[in-house]
Amino acid sequence: MVSHPANVADKIQQRQRASLLAIGTANPANCIRQDDYTDWYFRVTKSDHLHDLKTKMRRMCDRSGIKKRYFHHSERTILDHPVLLSGQQLPSLDARQDILATAVPELAAAAAKDAIAEWGRPASDITHLVVSTYSGAHMPGADLHLASLLGLGPSVCRTVLYLQGCTAGSSVLRVAKDIAENNPGARVLVACAELTLVFFRAPGSFPGTIAMQGHVRRRSERRRGRR
Incomplete structure:
Protein backbone atom coordinates (compact mmCIF):
# COMPACT_ATOMS: atom_id res chain seq x y z
CA MET A 1 0.00 0.00 0.00
CA VAL A 2 1.26 3.46 -0.93
CA SER A 3 0.09 6.63 0.79
CA HIS A 4 1.05 10.30 0.88
CA PRO A 5 1.80 12.27 4.04
CA ALA A 6 -1.33 13.98 5.31
CA ASN A 7 -0.21 17.49 4.33
CA VAL A 8 0.60 16.38 0.74
CA ALA A 9 -2.75 14.60 0.41
CA ASP A 10 -4.55 17.72 1.63
CA CYS A 31 -40.23 -0.90 -27.03
CA ILE A 32 -43.25 -2.74 -25.59
CA ARG A 33 -45.87 -1.16 -23.39
CA GLN A 34 -46.27 -2.86 -20.04
CA ASP A 35 -49.97 -3.47 -20.69
CA ASP A 36 -49.03 -5.57 -23.74
CA TYR A 37 -45.95 -7.27 -22.34
CA THR A 38 -47.54 -10.38 -20.78
CA ASP A 39 -49.37 -11.31 -24.00
CA TRP A 40 -46.24 -10.64 -26.06
CA TYR A 41 -43.98 -12.63 -23.74
CA PHE A 42 -46.17 -15.73 -23.60
CA ARG A 43 -46.79 -15.61 -27.35
CA VAL A 44 -43.15 -15.36 -28.44
CA THR A 45 -42.11 -18.06 -25.96
CA LYS A 46 -44.94 -20.32 -27.19
CA SER A 47 -46.28 -20.58 -23.65
CA ASP A 48 -49.90 -19.43 -23.96
CA HIS A 49 -51.00 -22.84 -22.67
CA LEU A 50 -49.53 -22.00 -19.22
CA HIS A 51 -52.64 -20.18 -18.07
CA ASP A 52 -51.84 -20.03 -14.36
CA LEU A 53 -48.36 -18.60 -14.95
CA LYS A 54 -49.70 -16.09 -17.43
CA THR A 55 -52.32 -14.90 -14.95
CA LYS A 56 -49.69 -14.60 -12.23
CA MET A 57 -47.33 -12.62 -14.45
CA ARG A 58 -50.09 -10.27 -15.60
CA ARG A 59 -50.89 -9.51 -11.98
CA MET A 60 -47.21 -8.81 -11.26
CA CYS A 61 -46.90 -6.54 -14.29
CA ASP A 62 -50.02 -4.60 -13.32
CA ARG A 63 -48.57 -3.91 -9.87
CA SER A 64 -44.99 -3.15 -10.92
CA GLY A 65 -45.48 0.54 -11.77
CA ILE A 66 -43.55 0.04 -15.03
CA LYS A 67 -44.98 1.84 -18.09
CA LYS A 68 -42.72 0.73 -20.94
CA ARG A 69 -39.97 -1.81 -21.58
CA TYR A 70 -37.07 -1.37 -23.98
CA PHE A 71 -35.28 -4.37 -25.47
CA HIS A 72 -32.51 -5.10 -27.91
CA HIS A 73 -34.05 -8.51 -28.65
CA SER A 74 -37.22 -8.83 -30.69
CA GLU A 75 -39.49 -11.62 -31.84
CA ARG A 76 -37.17 -12.04 -34.82
CA THR A 77 -34.21 -12.55 -32.49
CA ILE A 78 -36.08 -15.32 -30.69
CA LEU A 79 -37.14 -17.01 -33.92
CA ASP A 80 -33.54 -16.94 -35.16
CA HIS A 81 -32.18 -18.25 -31.84
CA PRO A 82 -34.67 -20.76 -30.40
CA VAL A 83 -32.02 -21.90 -27.94
CA LEU A 84 -32.72 -18.70 -25.98
CA LEU A 85 -35.92 -20.28 -24.71
CA SER A 86 -34.16 -23.39 -23.49
CA GLY A 87 -34.40 -24.43 -19.87
CA GLN A 88 -30.70 -25.25 -20.12
CA GLN A 89 -28.61 -22.14 -19.46
CA LEU A 90 -25.29 -23.24 -20.91
CA PRO A 91 -26.48 -24.16 -24.45
CA SER A 92 -27.85 -20.63 -24.89
CA LEU A 93 -24.85 -18.84 -23.42
CA ASP A 94 -22.87 -18.61 -26.65
CA ALA A 95 -25.86 -17.24 -28.55
CA ARG A 96 -26.50 -14.59 -25.91
CA GLN A 97 -22.85 -13.61 -25.74
CA ASP A 98 -22.55 -13.34 -29.53
CA ILE A 99 -25.45 -10.87 -29.63
CA LEU A 100 -24.34 -8.87 -26.59
CA ALA A 101 -20.73 -8.55 -27.80
CA THR A 102 -21.79 -5.90 -30.32
CA ALA A 103 -25.12 -4.72 -28.90
CA VAL A 104 -23.73 -3.52 -25.56
CA PRO A 105 -20.95 -1.28 -26.99
CA GLU A 106 -23.34 0.10 -29.62
CA LEU A 107 -25.89 1.11 -26.98
CA ALA A 108 -23.16 2.61 -24.82
CA ALA A 109 -21.85 4.56 -27.81
CA SER A 124 -10.23 13.05 -28.67
CA ASP A 125 -9.96 15.11 -25.47
CA ILE A 126 -11.07 12.10 -23.39
CA THR A 127 -8.13 10.64 -21.49
CA HIS A 128 -9.76 7.75 -19.59
CA LEU A 129 -12.64 5.35 -20.24
CA VAL A 130 -14.42 3.32 -17.55
CA VAL A 131 -17.01 0.78 -18.73
CA SER A 132 -19.33 -1.48 -16.75
CA THR A 133 -21.84 -4.11 -17.86
CA TYR A 134 -23.50 -7.20 -16.47
CA SER A 135 -24.61 -8.12 -19.99
CA GLY A 136 -21.76 -10.25 -21.27
CA ALA A 137 -18.10 -10.59 -20.48
CA HIS A 138 -15.79 -10.56 -23.47
CA MET A 139 -12.11 -10.21 -24.21
CA PRO A 140 -11.29 -8.00 -26.06
CA GLY A 141 -13.93 -6.24 -24.03
CA LEU A 152 -11.05 7.64 -28.97
CA GLY A 153 -7.29 7.87 -29.22
CA PRO A 154 -5.03 4.83 -28.74
CA SER A 155 -3.54 6.43 -25.61
CA VAL A 156 -6.87 6.40 -23.74
CA CYS A 157 -6.54 4.49 -20.47
CA ARG A 158 -9.33 1.88 -20.35
CA THR A 159 -10.87 0.16 -17.33
CA VAL A 160 -13.70 -2.40 -17.57
CA LEU A 161 -15.85 -3.76 -14.73
CA TYR A 162 -17.82 -6.92 -15.53
CA LEU A 163 -20.64 -8.57 -13.57
CA GLN A 164 -20.93 -5.92 -10.84
CA GLY A 165 -24.70 -6.27 -10.65
CA CYS A 166 -26.70 -3.49 -9.00
CA THR A 167 -23.56 -1.87 -7.57
CA ALA A 168 -22.15 -1.10 -11.02
CA GLY A 169 -23.29 2.52 -11.28
CA SER A 170 -21.77 3.61 -7.98
CA SER A 171 -18.63 1.53 -8.60
CA VAL A 172 -17.77 3.10 -11.95
CA LEU A 173 -18.43 6.62 -10.68
CA ARG A 174 -16.14 5.96 -7.71
CA ALA A 180 -10.01 12.39 -12.15
CA GLU A 181 -8.74 13.55 -8.77
CA ASN A 182 -5.38 11.82 -9.08
CA ASN A 183 -4.54 12.60 -12.72
CA PRO A 184 -4.23 16.31 -13.51
CA GLY A 185 -6.16 17.20 -16.65
CA ALA A 186 -8.01 13.87 -16.78
CA ARG A 187 -11.27 13.71 -18.73
CA VAL A 188 -13.05 10.47 -17.82
CA LEU A 189 -15.86 8.93 -19.84
CA VAL A 190 -18.01 6.52 -17.82
CA ALA A 191 -20.33 4.06 -19.58
CA CYS A 192 -22.81 1.65 -17.94
CA ALA A 193 -24.76 -0.51 -20.39
CA GLU A 194 -27.25 -3.30 -19.68
CA LEU A 195 -29.51 -5.45 -21.89
CA THR A 196 -32.08 -7.87 -20.51
CA LEU A 197 -31.31 -10.55 -23.09
CA VAL A 198 -28.98 -12.10 -20.53
CA PHE A 199 -32.06 -12.95 -18.40
CA PHE A 200 -34.58 -13.76 -21.12
CA ARG A 201 -35.99 -17.30 -21.24
CA ALA A 202 -39.31 -19.11 -21.40
CA PRO A 203 -41.59 -19.15 -18.33
CA GLY A 204 -41.14 -22.15 -16.10
CA SER A 205 -37.71 -22.95 -17.53
CA PHE A 206 -35.80 -21.63 -14.57
CA PRO A 207 -36.73 -20.79 -10.95
CA GLY A 208 -37.62 -17.13 -10.65
CA THR A 209 -38.20 -16.57 -14.38
CA ILE A 210 -41.67 -15.15 -13.93
CA ALA A 211 -40.47 -12.82 -11.17
CA MET A 212 -37.62 -11.54 -13.35
CA GLN A 213 -39.82 -10.99 -16.40
CA GLY A 214 -42.58 -9.41 -14.35
CA HIS A 215 -40.54 -6.93 -12.34
CA VAL A 216 -37.03 -6.48 -13.72
CA ARG A 217 -36.59 -3.41 -15.84
CA ARG A 218 -33.06 -2.52 -16.88
CA ARG A 219 -32.73 1.05 -18.03
CA SER A 220 -29.87 1.06 -20.49
CA GLU A 221 -28.21 4.21 -19.41
CA ARG A 222 -24.74 5.57 -19.91
CA ARG A 223 -23.33 8.15 -17.55
CA ARG A 224 -20.43 10.34 -18.42
CA GLY A 225 -18.29 11.78 -15.63
CA ARG A 226 -15.23 13.90 -16.31
CA ARG A 227 -13.04 16.10 -14.28
Whole structure:
Protein backbone atom coordinates (compact mmCIF):
# COMPACT_ATOMS: atom_id res chain seq x y z
CA MET A 1 0.00 0.00 0.00
CA VAL A 2 1.26 3.46 -0.93
CA SER A 3 0.09 6.63 0.79
CA HIS A 4 1.05 10.30 0.88
CA PRO A 5 1.80 12.27 4.04
CA ALA A 6 -1.33 13.98 5.31
CA ASN A 7 -0.21 17.49 4.33
CA VAL A 8 0.60 16.38 0.74
CA ALA A 9 -2.75 14.60 0.41
CA ASP A 10 -4.55 17.72 1.63
CA LYS A 11 -2.82 19.86 -0.98
CA ILE A 12 -3.73 17.42 -3.77
CA GLN A 13 -7.37 17.39 -2.66
CA GLN A 14 -7.53 21.17 -2.53
CA ARG A 15 -6.00 21.50 -5.99
CA GLN A 16 -8.19 19.04 -7.89
CA ARG A 17 -11.77 17.87 -7.46
CA ALA A 18 -13.87 15.77 -9.81
CA SER A 19 -16.94 17.28 -11.50
CA LEU A 20 -19.76 15.73 -13.53
CA LEU A 21 -19.87 17.72 -16.75
CA ALA A 22 -22.44 15.89 -18.93
CA ILE A 23 -24.83 12.94 -18.95
CA GLY A 24 -26.14 10.95 -21.91
CA THR A 25 -28.74 8.19 -22.00
CA ALA A 26 -29.95 5.73 -24.61
CA ASN A 27 -32.48 2.93 -24.91
CA PRO A 28 -32.62 -0.10 -27.21
CA ALA A 29 -34.76 0.27 -30.32
CA ASN A 30 -37.56 -2.15 -29.42
CA CYS A 31 -40.23 -0.90 -27.03
CA ILE A 32 -43.25 -2.74 -25.59
CA ARG A 33 -45.87 -1.16 -23.39
CA GLN A 34 -46.27 -2.86 -20.04
CA ASP A 35 -49.97 -3.47 -20.69
CA ASP A 36 -49.03 -5.57 -23.74
CA TYR A 37 -45.95 -7.27 -22.34
CA THR A 38 -47.54 -10.38 -20.78
CA ASP A 39 -49.37 -11.31 -24.00
CA TRP A 40 -46.24 -10.64 -26.06
CA TYR A 41 -43.98 -12.63 -23.74
CA PHE A 42 -46.17 -15.73 -23.60
CA ARG A 43 -46.79 -15.61 -27.35
CA VAL A 44 -43.15 -15.36 -28.44
CA THR A 45 -42.11 -18.06 -25.96
CA LYS A 46 -44.94 -20.32 -27.19
CA SER A 47 -46.28 -20.58 -23.65
CA ASP A 48 -49.90 -19.43 -23.96
CA HIS A 49 -51.00 -22.84 -22.67
CA LEU A 50 -49.53 -22.00 -19.22
CA HIS A 51 -52.64 -20.18 -18.07
CA ASP A 52 -51.84 -20.03 -14.36
CA LEU A 53 -48.36 -18.60 -14.95
CA LYS A 54 -49.70 -16.09 -17.43
CA THR A 55 -52.32 -14.90 -14.95
CA LYS A 56 -49.69 -14.60 -12.23
CA MET A 57 -47.33 -12.62 -14.45
CA ARG A 58 -50.09 -10.27 -15.60
CA ARG A 59 -50.89 -9.51 -11.98
CA MET A 60 -47.21 -8.81 -11.26
CA CYS A 61 -46.90 -6.54 -14.29
CA ASP A 62 -50.02 -4.60 -13.32
CA ARG A 63 -48.57 -3.91 -9.87
CA SER A 64 -44.99 -3.15 -10.92
CA GLY A 65 -45.48 0.54 -11.77
CA ILE A 66 -43.55 0.04 -15.03
CA LYS A 67 -44.98 1.84 -18.09
CA LYS A 68 -42.72 0.73 -20.94
CA ARG A 69 -39.97 -1.81 -21.58
CA TYR A 70 -37.07 -1.37 -23.98
CA PHE A 71 -35.28 -4.37 -25.47
CA HIS A 72 -32.51 -5.10 -27.91
CA HIS A 73 -34.05 -8.51 -28.65
CA SER A 74 -37.22 -8.83 -30.69
CA GLU A 75 -39.49 -11.62 -31.84
CA ARG A 76 -37.17 -12.04 -34.82
CA THR A 77 -34.21 -12.55 -32.49
CA ILE A 78 -36.08 -15.32 -30.69
CA LEU A 79 -37.14 -17.01 -33.92
CA ASP A 80 -33.54 -16.94 -35.16
CA HIS A 81 -32.18 -18.25 -31.84
CA PRO A 82 -34.67 -20.76 -30.40
CA VAL A 83 -32.02 -21.90 -27.94
CA LEU A 84 -32.72 -18.70 -25.98
CA LEU A 85 -35.92 -20.28 -24.71
CA SER A 86 -34.16 -23.39 -23.49
CA GLY A 87 -34.40 -24.43 -19.87
CA GLN A 88 -30.70 -25.25 -20.12
CA GLN A 89 -28.61 -22.14 -19.46
CA LEU A 90 -25.29 -23.24 -20.91
CA PRO A 91 -26.48 -24.16 -24.45
CA SER A 92 -27.85 -20.63 -24.89
CA LEU A 93 -24.85 -18.84 -23.42
CA ASP A 94 -22.87 -18.61 -26.65
CA ALA A 95 -25.86 -17.24 -28.55
CA ARG A 96 -26.50 -14.59 -25.91
CA GLN A 97 -22.85 -13.61 -25.74
CA ASP A 98 -22.55 -13.34 -29.53
CA ILE A 99 -25.45 -10.87 -29.63
CA LEU A 100 -24.34 -8.87 -26.59
CA ALA A 101 -20.73 -8.55 -27.80
CA THR A 102 -21.79 -5.90 -30.32
CA ALA A 103 -25.12 -4.72 -28.90
CA VAL A 104 -23.73 -3.52 -25.56
CA PRO A 105 -20.95 -1.28 -26.99
CA GLU A 106 -23.34 0.10 -29.62
CA LEU A 107 -25.89 1.11 -26.98
CA ALA A 108 -23.16 2.61 -24.82
CA ALA A 109 -21.85 4.56 -27.81
CA ALA A 110 -25.29 6.04 -28.53
CA ALA A 111 -25.49 7.47 -25.01
CA ALA A 112 -21.82 8.50 -24.90
CA LYS A 113 -22.16 10.50 -28.13
CA ASP A 114 -25.09 12.34 -26.57
CA ALA A 115 -23.00 13.17 -23.52
CA ILE A 116 -19.99 14.24 -25.58
CA ALA A 117 -22.21 16.57 -27.61
CA GLU A 118 -23.54 18.12 -24.38
CA TRP A 119 -19.98 18.47 -23.09
CA GLY A 120 -19.09 20.42 -26.23
CA ARG A 121 -15.55 19.15 -26.70
CA PRO A 122 -14.12 16.59 -29.14
CA ALA A 123 -13.98 12.93 -28.14
CA SER A 124 -10.23 13.05 -28.67
CA ASP A 125 -9.96 15.11 -25.47
CA ILE A 126 -11.07 12.10 -23.39
CA THR A 127 -8.13 10.64 -21.49
CA HIS A 128 -9.76 7.75 -19.59
CA LEU A 129 -12.64 5.35 -20.24
CA VAL A 130 -14.42 3.32 -17.55
CA VAL A 131 -17.01 0.78 -18.73
CA SER A 132 -19.33 -1.48 -16.75
CA THR A 133 -21.84 -4.11 -17.86
CA TYR A 134 -23.50 -7.20 -16.47
CA SER A 135 -24.61 -8.12 -19.99
CA GLY A 136 -21.76 -10.25 -21.27
CA ALA A 137 -18.10 -10.59 -20.48
CA HIS A 138 -15.79 -10.56 -23.47
CA MET A 139 -12.11 -10.21 -24.21
CA PRO A 140 -11.29 -8.00 -26.06
CA GLY A 141 -13.93 -6.24 -24.03
CA ALA A 142 -16.76 -3.76 -24.39
CA ASP A 143 -14.34 -0.97 -23.45
CA LEU A 144 -12.18 -1.58 -26.52
CA HIS A 145 -15.18 -1.77 -28.86
CA LEU A 146 -16.68 1.38 -27.37
CA ALA A 147 -13.40 3.27 -27.74
CA SER A 148 -13.32 2.25 -31.40
CA LEU A 149 -16.93 3.30 -32.03
CA LEU A 150 -16.29 6.72 -30.48
CA GLY A 151 -12.96 7.24 -32.22
CA LEU A 152 -11.05 7.64 -28.97
CA GLY A 153 -7.29 7.87 -29.22
CA PRO A 154 -5.03 4.83 -28.74
CA SER A 155 -3.54 6.43 -25.61
CA VAL A 156 -6.87 6.40 -23.74
CA CYS A 157 -6.54 4.49 -20.47
CA ARG A 158 -9.33 1.88 -20.35
CA THR A 159 -10.87 0.16 -17.33
CA VAL A 160 -13.70 -2.40 -17.57
CA LEU A 161 -15.85 -3.76 -14.73
CA TYR A 162 -17.82 -6.92 -15.53
CA LEU A 163 -20.64 -8.57 -13.57
CA GLN A 164 -20.93 -5.92 -10.84
CA GLY A 165 -24.70 -6.27 -10.65
CA CYS A 166 -26.70 -3.49 -9.00
CA THR A 167 -23.56 -1.87 -7.57
CA ALA A 168 -22.15 -1.10 -11.02
CA GLY A 169 -23.29 2.52 -11.28
CA SER A 170 -21.77 3.61 -7.98
CA SER A 171 -18.63 1.53 -8.60
CA VAL A 172 -17.77 3.10 -11.95
CA LEU A 173 -18.43 6.62 -10.68
CA ARG A 174 -16.14 5.96 -7.71
CA VAL A 175 -13.41 4.69 -10.04
CA ALA A 176 -13.88 7.70 -12.33
CA LYS A 177 -13.71 10.09 -9.39
CA ASP A 178 -10.47 8.52 -8.17
CA ILE A 179 -8.97 8.77 -11.65
CA ALA A 180 -10.01 12.39 -12.15
CA GLU A 181 -8.74 13.55 -8.77
CA ASN A 182 -5.38 11.82 -9.08
CA ASN A 183 -4.54 12.60 -12.72
CA PRO A 184 -4.23 16.31 -13.51
CA GLY A 185 -6.16 17.20 -16.65
CA ALA A 186 -8.01 13.87 -16.78
CA ARG A 187 -11.27 13.71 -18.73
CA VAL A 188 -13.05 10.47 -17.82
CA LEU A 189 -15.86 8.93 -19.84
CA VAL A 190 -18.01 6.52 -17.82
CA ALA A 191 -20.33 4.06 -19.58
CA CYS A 192 -22.81 1.65 -17.94
CA ALA A 193 -24.76 -0.51 -20.39
CA GLU A 194 -27.25 -3.30 -19.68
CA LEU A 195 -29.51 -5.45 -21.89
CA THR A 196 -32.08 -7.87 -20.51
CA LEU A 197 -31.31 -10.55 -23.09
CA VAL A 198 -28.98 -12.10 -20.53
CA PHE A 199 -32.06 -12.95 -18.40
CA PHE A 200 -34.58 -13.76 -21.12
CA ARG A 201 -35.99 -17.30 -21.24
CA ALA A 202 -39.31 -19.11 -21.40
CA PRO A 203 -41.59 -19.15 -18.33
CA GLY A 204 -41.14 -22.15 -16.10
CA SER A 205 -37.71 -22.95 -17.53
CA PHE A 206 -35.80 -21.63 -14.57
CA PRO A 207 -36.73 -20.79 -10.95
CA GLY A 208 -37.62 -17.13 -10.65
CA THR A 209 -38.20 -16.57 -14.38
CA ILE A 210 -41.67 -15.15 -13.93
CA ALA A 211 -40.47 -12.82 -11.17
CA MET A 212 -37.62 -11.54 -13.35
CA GLN A 213 -39.82 -10.99 -16.40
CA GLY A 214 -42.58 -9.41 -14.35
CA HIS A 215 -40.54 -6.93 -12.34
CA VAL A 216 -37.03 -6.48 -13.72
CA ARG A 217 -36.59 -3.41 -15.84
CA ARG A 218 -33.06 -2.52 -16.88
CA ARG A 219 -32.73 1.05 -18.03
CA SER A 220 -29.87 1.06 -20.49
CA GLU A 221 -28.21 4.21 -19.41
CA ARG A 222 -24.74 5.57 -19.91
CA ARG A 223 -23.33 8.15 -17.55
CA ARG A 224 -20.43 10.34 -18.42
CA GLY A 225 -18.29 11.78 -15.63
CA ARG A 226 -15.23 13.90 -16.31
CA ARG A 227 -13.04 16.10 -14.28
